[in-house]
Amino acid sequence: MQPLILKSTMLALIGAGVLIGTPMLAEDRPGGKCAALRDAVFDAGHVTSARVISAAGDLPAYCEVRAIALPAISIEVRLPITGWNGRFYQVGCGGFCGNLGGRSGFVNAMGPGLQKGYATATTDSGHHGLTSVDADWADGNVNAERDWGWRSIGETNRVAQAMIQAFYGKPSDQAVFQGCSTGGRMANMAALRYPKMFQGIISGAPALNETGLAGPGLAWQVKANTGPDGKQILKADKVDLIGAEVMRQCDGVDGAEDKLIADPRQCSVDLSKITCNAGSEVKACITPKEREVVEKWRKSPVDSSGKTLFVGGIPEGSEPFWRTWLTGNETGAPGLNPLFAQSFGSYMAYPEDPGPAYNATEFDFDKDPARMEAAAEMYNADDPDISAFRAAGGKMIVWHGWADAIVSPYTTVAWHKAAEKTAGGAEALAKNVRLYMIPGLDHCGIAPGAGGISQANLDPLGALESWMQKGEAPQSLMAHN
Known part of the structure; x- marks a missing residue:
């Protein structure tokens, strides 16, 4: 009877699609292609982990990759297992940053991009901090200050694109950056320092003049x-x-x-x-x-x-x-x-x-501003000349709440007026850059204001997608439920 059992077992395996004598490659097994990214090699950094995260709630299953870009920029990349839309969505971080997690809602969060099929990425901006108001990581550490100021933007993009190429076998077709507060400053910094890196940028309540x-x-x-x-x-x-x-x-x-x-x-x-x-x-x-x-x-x-x-x-x-x-x-x-x-x-x-x-x-309003010149060079993104980004065809949405009690909306309005002048007028700037001021909205829409308005009522990504794909500049950023 033993030969009969073996024969029936073989038939069952063949019926299940498993070929006897042909071992499956690791990358062909469920999750194997993701796990293989642990061995991905790129310059000046390394992968620390790669694992499959199962679908949950409104998020699809994805390959989560954690990596370090030297000297100390932690990066997380999320790659949809199926249904990738061919595009990339990078997000900033808030305050002094310092971690990869804890970002819900829309602001500085990968979730909204992942829901729409984007490969996504974020960063801790180059250091670990116990809270977003903790800056002791910068004590005598100019490398960390530089990474927080601007370098983590480009490095996150570089590492994410390497993971996208390795996982999907091709680069992304289009890249979008989204951030608010410090993330908004990073968004404007991306337009200034990396004008061709992102075809779309969403800059919320940007801390443009950090110093x-x-x-x-x-x-x-x-x-x-x-x-x-x-x-x-x-x-x-x-x-x-x-x-x-x-x-x-x-x-x-x-x-x-x-x-x-x-x-x-x-x-x-x-x-x-x-x-x-x-x-x-x-x-x-x-x-x-x-x-x-x-x-x-x-x-x-x-x-x-x-x-x-x-x-x-x-x-x-x-x-x-x-x-x-x-x-x-x-x-x-x-x-x-x-x-x-x-x-x-x-x-x-x-x-x-x-x-x-x-x-x-102790701040000396006469002497201390000049003492911050080196910091301003690293941190500030208030230059109104974003002509290189505009020349590359990029589209940029800037939004700010009129009820912001930390990053003054007046700063953003002043920057936008200067950007119009630099671009040659309001009409010229509006072809690529639009500003949306929102009454009653808290800083980044974190807490609900009058009538319950918060970031949950906004859909800047949907507005930007429509502008980029249909050429229709949005009239509003309010979500249509």
Whole structure:
């Protein structure tokens, strides 16, 4: 009977499509082609892992590749197992970056690209950080500063394209970059330093002038809100009172009372109506000192001669987000803006890092801007001349929320005006670059604002795809559900 069992077993195997005596190659097995990328070789770096991630939720199955571009840029590439659309989607990172994970939604996240069949990639920008406000990795480390400033953009692209070629046997047809905040700065930097690398760019709430923002910009806010005793003047308990008065005075200026301020430049708020008089119950009003803080926050920082150092200012309508960025909350969580100011000044701003002893209140508005020239060369992406990107035929969407309380929307508007002038006029620039300002939107749409508007309501990638593929510049970035 043994020969009969063997014969039936052989027939079953043949029926299953397995040829006896012809061993399967590793790359032909499920996941084998992905695992083979562990041995992929490229210059100045190496692959650290490659594995198949099963489909889950709205994400398809993909090959996850982790790699290092020397000296220390960590990169993750995601390659759809099936259904690759032939294109590449690279994303930036937020704050001081420092990790590959934890990015949900649209902003700086690979998911939206992967859902549409793109091969995708991201980076930690060249260092490990415990949080996005942690910059001690830059202490005396100019290589890491350079990688965060610009080099990680090109290196991530280089490694990702090597993995795409090895996995699919051909390069991508088209490349898109998407980022917000620091990722938005990276997006503009890509247009400046790598003008032919990406055919489409999405730049959200871009921290274009990093040294201006994190230097005098944030130091101005910290100084304004620090009393002679070193304590915080304006705290979270007055934020709602201020926000309500701002909305009362500004909501209808645009012709619609919808709890949204269409353009804060159209409204000048007088806080005298909620300023305490002698004998007033302080909880129901703001003190003259607190009012002074708000009035300073509305302005751009200046030096002792009155010269504007950075086009900034906290816009009216951003008050719902002040607990996150400016004042901290009632339970003791600090505002993020002061933390960024402290960390940047301690480790990233100057040729000689002052270290943790530095305090943002020490910023010298007359002397310190000039001390950041080397940092500005590495970090800043506010050059309005993107003619090389435009000449290459690239399309660029820039978007910013009018209620952004960390990266001032006024900075982006000023850059766009300068870019129009450099391009030879608004019409010339609009052929390749469009700016979309969104009322009521928090920084990068992180927290929902009035009416619940957040990044979930936006579809910049769909808008860009339509522009690139159909030649139709989008009228709006709002998602169509």
